[in-house]
Amino acid sequence: MTTASKTKPKATEARLGEIRESARREAPPPPPDIAVKTAVGALDPSETGYYGLPLLKPPTWTWEVPLYFFLGGISGVSACIAFAAQVFDAPTNLIRFALWVGLIGASICPLLLISDLGRPARFLNMLRVFKWRSPMSMGSWILVGFSGCVFVAVVGIELVARGYTHPAIVTVLWLGEAAAALTGLLLASYTGVLIGATAIPVWHENRKLLPAHFLTSGLGCAAGILELAGFLVPATQILGFAASGIETVIEILLTLRKGVADGPLHRGVSGKTLLMAGILEGPVALLIRIVWHAETWGRYTAAVCFLVGALMSRYAWIWAGRESSHDTKTLFALQRGR
Amino acid sequence: MAITAFLTDATICIGCKACEVACKEWNEVPEDGYVWSGLSYDNTKSLGASTWRHVLFLEQPLAAGPQLADTSDPFRWVFLSDVCKHCANAGCLEACPTGSIVRTEFGGVFVQKDVCNGCGYCVVSCPFGVIDKRYHDDGRAFKCTFCYDRQKVGLMPACATACPTESIQFGDMAELKERGKNRVAELKERGYGDARLYDPTETSVGGVHAISVILGEPEAYNLPPAPQVPTSYLKSAWTSAFVSAAILLAVVLAAFAIRL
Numbered sequence: 001m002t003t004a005s006k007t008k009p010k011a012t013e014a015r016l017g018e019i020r021e022s023a024r025r026e027a028p029p030p031p032p033d034i035a036v037k038t039a040v041g042a043l044d045p046s047e048t049g050y051y052g053l054p055l056l057k058p059p060t061w062t063w064e065v066p067l068y069f070f071l072g073g074i075s076g077v078s079a080c081i082a083f084a085a086q087v088f089d090a091p092t093n094l095i096r097f098a099l100w101v102g103l104i105g106a107s108i109c110p111l112l113l114i115s116d117l118g119r120p121a122r123f124l125n126m127l128r129v130f131k132w133r134s135p136m137s138m139g140s141w142i143l144v145g146f147s148g149c150v151f152v153a154v155v156g157i158e159l160v161a162r163g164y165t166h167p168a169i170v171t172v173l174w175l176g177e178a179a180a181a182l183t184g185l186l187l188a189s190y191t192g193v194l195i196g197a198t199a200i201p202v203w204h205e206n207r208k209l210l211p212a213h214f215l216t217s218g219l220g221c222a223a224g225i226l227e228l229a230g231f232l233v234p235a236t237q238i239l240g241f242a243a244s245g246i247e248t249v250i251e252i253l254l255t256l257r258k259g260v261a262d263g264p265l266h267r268g269v270s271g272k273t274l275l276m277a278g279i280l281e282g283p284v285a286l287l288i289r290i291v292w293h294a295e296t297w298g299r300y301t302a303a304v305c306f307l308v309g310a311l312m313s314r315y316a317w318i319w320a321g322r323e324s325s326h327d328t329k330t331l332f333a334l335q336r337g338r
Numbered sequence: 339m340a341i342t343a344f345l346t347d348a349t350i351c352i353g354c355k356a357c358e359v360a361c362k363e364w365n366e367v368p369e370d371g372y373v374w375s376g377l378s379y380d381n382t383k384s385l386g387a388s389t390w391r392h393v394l395f396l397e398q399p400l401a402a403g404p405q406l407a408d409t410s411d412p413f414r415w416v417f418l419s420d421v422c423k424h425c426a427n428a429g430c431l432e433a434c435p436t437g438s439i440v441r442t443e444f445g446g447v448f449v450q451k452d453v454c455n456g457c458g459y460c461v462v463s464c465p466f467g468v469i470d471k472r473y474h475d476d477g478r479a480f481k482c483t484f485c486y487d488r489q490k491v492g493l494m495p496a497c498a499t500a501c502p503t504e505s506i507q508f509g510d511m512a513e514l515k516e517r518g519k520n521r522v523a524e525l526k527e528r529g530y531g532d533a534r535l536y537d538p539t540e541t542s543v544g545g546v547h548a549i550s551v552i553l554g555e556p557e558a559y560n561l562p563p564a565p566q567v568p569t570s571y572l573k574s575a576w577t578s579a580f581v582s583a584a585i586l587l588a589v590v591l592a593a594f595a596i597r598l
Contacts, residue, residue: 011363016499019363024502045558050394053384055560056467060458080590088594098545118456118477122436125455129437133569136459137435155588196575197568198462199429204571211579215586238593283524321462332557335564 007136028060049328056325066111066314067093067193071112072143073104073218073310074225078183079150079306081222081239083181086174094231095177096157101181101225103154106147113143114281135194142190146183152176188218195321201261201331203317210317213250217310219243220281224303232299240302241289245310248282261330264323280309341445343511344498344517344548346419347365347527348559349533350531351505353379353417357391360500365390365483369471373377378415385420385559387470390482391497392420394559404474405585416553419506420561422482424547427567430439430481436512454478463542465565469574485595486549513545534560542570 001165049055077289085091099215114123127144131137144219189211192256203210223236254265254274285306292298324330340451361367365588378395385392396416428447438453439460449460449469452501456477460469469481485495493499497499498508507514518535526534536556541564556563 011360011496013493014513015363016360016496018358018503019500023352023354023500027352027502033507046553049557050396050560051380051383053377053560054467055562057386057461057464057470060473077586077590080587082589084590084594087591090594116458118458118471118473118479119454120454122453125436125438125453126457126583128453129435130433130557131432131437133432133572134435134459135572135575136433136457140435181587185587186579191577191582193461193572193575193579195462196578197465198459199465199566200480201460203462204568207571207575208578211575212582215579215582219586219590234552234596235593238596239590242589242593259583283352291401325467328560332563335562335566 012220024082029200046332047329049332050327054326055161055328057323059200059317060118062116064116065316066318067244067311068109068112068116069214069314070217070221070311071105071169072109073188073214074221075102075109075150076146077151077215077218077222078102078105078189078225079146079180079184080188081179081226083177084151085235086113086177090233090235092157092161094226094233095160096154097229097231098222098226099150099154099157099177101222102146102150102184106143106150108145110147112126130298132308135190135197138188139194141188146180146187149176149180149183149202153180156334183285186280189215195317198321200321200324201327201334202320204265205259205261205334206265209253211249213313216243216246216250217281217313220247220285220306221310224306227303232296237293237299238290240285240299240306242287244289244302247306248263248276248286251278251282254278260334261324261327263327263330264320268323270319270323272321273312277309277316279314280305281313282309340546341511341564342444342484342509343424343508343514344495344546345422345507345509345514345551346594347419347505347507347518347521347551348416348418348553349530349551350503350522351393351417351419352503353395353415354501354502355393356502357419358382358389360411360496361482364485364488364496366412367480376499382539385422385466385468386483387472387476387480389459390480394418394420396554397451397557400449405598416582417505418550418552418559419501420550420559421497421548422484423466423543424482424484424580425466425565426544426546427542429463429543430460430469430479432567432569433459435459436593442484442486442489444484444486446486446489447481448483448486449479449481451478451480453494461598463568465562465567467560480505486535515549518549518551525551536563538565 078098079102084096114120126140153176192210192214195203196210223239226236285302288302380395382389392393426447494508498506532554540546
């Protein structure tokens with residue numbers, strides 16, 4: 001590439017003419033008069049496309065991106081839990097912990113995203129423009145906004161916990177928490193929009209399901225982390241129930257619905273991973289919670305199952321997108337309305 | 339400034355790949371692998387980060403088309419030089435978070451390589467599978483520039499300049515669309531019953547700046563029959579996100595309210 005430009009002079013008009021003339025010279029003579037017949041034995045290109053080659057390009061994202069989806073979901077919903085806890089006067093320690101989870105997550109997320117970039121040194125270019133119509137641009141701004149808000153909230157709660165209860169500090173804490181909750185909800189859900197609004201069939205056909213699924217996943221994980229940290233209050237139990245209950249419904253829906261583009265959600269590595277993930281997040285976590293709701297280890301186990309399932313599910317969705325980008329037959333079927 | 343376009347005619351193309359060579363030389367595009375694909379004379383297989391013109395070689399058991407007739411095994415060999423479509427509603431341009439991808443005054447879609455940071459979102463947003471990242475050596479996204487540098491100074495793109503048969507025509511978009519329609523009518527008259535103009539104007543892509551005269555279904559050329567710009571999915575996806583977020587907020591608040 002760059003070496004070629006150093007050793008060879010830039011192509012000129014004369015050179016382009018040379019290419020044209022040599023192509024003309026070396027071309028075979030035109031065929032004699034063609035007797036045109038009607039087409040016979042037509043292939044079905046809707047089956048094969050062009051030599052069965054993929055039409056779309058597969059996602060370029062590496063391992064960092066699904067992990068980011070996972071951590072972003074946890075951080076965002078965690079901040080939302082902190083806000084709700086504050087509203088209903090939950091123990092300060094729970095609020096503090098939840099906010100710290102948000103802040104630590106928000107600190108790791110940009111590192112993952114930057115490391116996935118083809119040109120990491122240019123990560124600040126993400127903040128060059130503000131584009132409503134690009135979920136990638138909105139996501140960058142959401143992450144920046146969330147980080148700022150959750151940072152303010154953490155500073156506020158740490159001051160309050162140390163006895164600095166000046167009304168100004170308390171107001172800033174509340175504002176920070178409320179803003180972190182709202183931006184956190186966006187952070188946990190926009191990733192569904194991000195992959196839902198692409199040309200990849202399995203993603204765009206599930207664009208309504210994805211934000212709901214990612215949010216629910218984030219909820220179960222954030223509640224699970226609080227439980228694992230020892231906050232075995234009823235609220236985290238209720239949230240755990242809610243998250244695994246909704247995930248069970250989503251899993252049943254996915255299994256029964258069989259959408260045209262859903263192949264990669266049921267077949268292959270992506271399908272198997274997604275199935276296991278769905279079972280762990282949904283029925284398994286739910287059953288453990290129902291049967292051993294009074295046991296500490298029951299809640300821990302349910303939390304771990306949900307976390308593992310949620311992480312697997314993020315990877316499975318990205319892998320499914322890769323599979324889907326190769327499935328040209330389904331793309332044709334969708335576009336022809338078959 | 340005139341709105342320009344390509345009209346690529348598969349019934350004139352001789353498969354010489356002069357367009358590919360000219361494009362590579364002019365734009366200093368790196369090699370795209372010296373691999374024999376075994377798929378007719380096509381060794382690059384698709385458009386990509388380092389393949390901005392791609393000549394397809396279709397082998398079809400069909401008799402209508404440029405071939406020697408009167409054979410017991412009907413066979414036709416069709417060539418088409420494919421290129422970035424420079425969509426009116428371009429998925430890559432809409433998706434780009436850095437503003438690296440812009441619309442030029444000629445209507446083309448141009449990647450500013452000094453701005454691109456290689457996030458890869460354009461790659462999954464192109465309904466034609468054109469733009470891609472150069473993985474190992476570069477990391478940024480690349481595609482056809484519509485020879486913006488040449489158009490700026492009034493020259494035709496390199497591929498159209500080098501085409502020895504005028505299969506690749508370049509010029510005013512409205513005029514080329516007209517020419518394409520006339521060409522299809524003429525071909526049909528001459529017995530090429532499955533000749534058609536590939537110009538997806540009826541979809542959310544809203545028309546393209548690279549139209550083609552092809553024989554047979556667009557699927558055979560890996561051209562999407564009804565490409566959609568992914569921004570058309572935004573409304574329903576964001577609605578779901580907002581509704582789910584509101585419900586989740588209510589659930590979380592309720593969980594802590596119940597505790598008391």
